[in-house]
Amino acid sequence: MHCKTVLVYSMEYFNQLRKSWEKTYTEHGSSVPWAKQEYLDVFVPTISGLIKKYHPKANSALDYGTGTGQYAVLLKRELGIYTVVAADLTDKGIDKTLFEKHKIKFVCSDTPNDVSGTYDVILCWGVFHCIEPKYHEQFLSQFAGMLNAGGVIILGSFAPDDSHLAGQKVKKSTFSNRDIFHVKIIDDNNALAALGMKAITRDNIGLKRTFRYAVIKAK
Numbered sequence: 384m385h386c387k388t389v390l391v392y393s394m395e396y397f398n399q400l401r402k403s404w405e406k407t408y409t410e411h412g413s414s415v416p417w418a419k420q421e422y423l424d425v426f427v428p429t430i431s432g433l434i435k436k437y438h439p440k441a442n443s444a445l446d447y448g449t450g451t452g453q454y455a456v457l458l459k460r461e462l463g464i465y466t467v468v469a470a471d472l473t474d475k476g477i478d479k480t481l482f483e484k485h486k487i488k489f490v491c492s493d494t495p496n497d498v499s500g501t502y503d504v505i506l507c508w509g510v511f512h513c514i515e516p517k518y519h520e521q522f523l524s525q526f527a528g529m530l531n532a533g534g535v536i537i538l539g540s541f542a543p544d545d546s547h548l549a550g551q552k553v554k555k556s557t558f559s560n561r562d563i564f565h566v567k568i569i570d571d572n573n574a575l576a577a578l579g580m581k582a583i584t585r586d587n588i589g590l591k592r593t594f595r596y597a598v599i600k601a602k
């Protein structure tokens with residue numbers, strides 16, 4: 384395997400990012416756009432379908448960048464995954480009552496360094512386009528090190544041809560004024576191969592915002 388330079392995570396960058404996300408959830412609570420029914424109607428069957436197809440016997444899952452926790456609850460309640468850990472920069476968006484009821488553990492995390500354990504499924508949905516691309520490879524490489532044998536990473540982000548991003552590498556979100564980045568690694572077979580991984584499927588989800596996902600495994 385090709386050995387990559389490991390980046391040092393910038394505490395300043397992630398502290399700023401956390402403050403910005405805390406502000407979003409404090410101001411908007413669970414009425415953030417990604418918790419809208421129109422997204423859930425499409426994303427819930429997509430995520431469930433991918434797990435049922437690519438890891439039907441999953442026993443453990445990490446939902447990295449859980450947000451309101453809606454997919455962590457899905458993993459536990461609908462898919463019956465026994466151990467579900469949800470991680471995010473902030474717990475201000477999550478429904479704590481549902482997490483307690485379903486025994487979902489929450490971990491406050493700036494980077495995968497903050498999360499322990501190994502998992503059959505790592506879901507990272509709608510998160511990478513919110514993080515500077517220079518960190519994508521490192522996040523993915525750390526996720527790979529947290530996978531059980533046969534495990535899968537399900538990575539979803541805005542597609543490069545999304546109406547907002549429109550082929551650009553970075554744009555300001557009209558909702559939050561944070562930067563939205565192009566997630567190149569989702570389609571970069573060479574970069575994945577250099578990390579000892581491969582995408583076993585990829586597709587676009589055509590919505591008002593075009594989403595793209597890849598299911599990634601060890602080579």
Ligand SMILES: C[S@@+](CC[C@H](N)C(=O)[O-])C[C@H]1O[C@@H](n2cnc3c(N)ncnc32)[C@H](O)[C@@H]1O
Nearest residue numbers: 404417448449450471472492493494508509510
């Ligand atoms: C657009 S929301 C998506 C939430 C959820 N995955 C969903 O699809 O409903 C992005 C989430 O990623 C979290 N996030 C952003 N950067 C992060 C980081 N470096 N570490 C952990 N969480 C992060 C944010 O706090 C936010 O809750």
